[in-house]
Amino acid sequence: MRLSARVDYALRAAAELAAAAETSTGGHPVTAVQLAEAQQIPPKFLENILGQLRRSGIIRSQRGPDGGYWLARSAEEISLADIIRAIDGPLLGVRGERPEDVGYSGAARPLQEVWIALRASERAILELVTLDHIARGALPESVQQLTEDPKAWTKPVFFA
Secondary structure: OOOOHHHHHHHHHHHHHHHHHHHOOOOOOEOHHHHHHHHOOOHHHHHHHHHHHHHOOOEEEEOOOOOEEEEOOOHHHOEHHHHHHHHHOOOOOEOOEOHHHOOOOHHHOOHHHHHHHHHHHHHHHHOOOEHHHHHHOOOOHHHHHHHOOHHHHOOOOOOO
């Protein structure tokens, strides 16, 4: 799975908004400049991303001197999958199509099932983990267990 820079930036900005919501008693908006500085994201690039998140209903915005951004729902209700879909569309596509719509023949026929299983595996993690988990630094146990496997941290070996 490859995550685009846009998705990476969106997840990081949303995590900042979740952390701000957790520490703010009055629910003060966070400016794009504050988000960009906190996560070292190019401000102009971030503005586009924040617009996409706003249009998808993940964040809200307010203009003016007291303006900024905040989560449209609680951090517990927003999964990482929600953000990825808002920025890049479906979690897994094959040549721009959903895996259930791709068909193969002959020896390649089982590939469709592999793509379906891969999407199910991605969903199992990305729909489980919420912005609240990220903001609190407390991943679900099943996800934490996956990170404790040393093989998860090793780079794959490519043969030349």
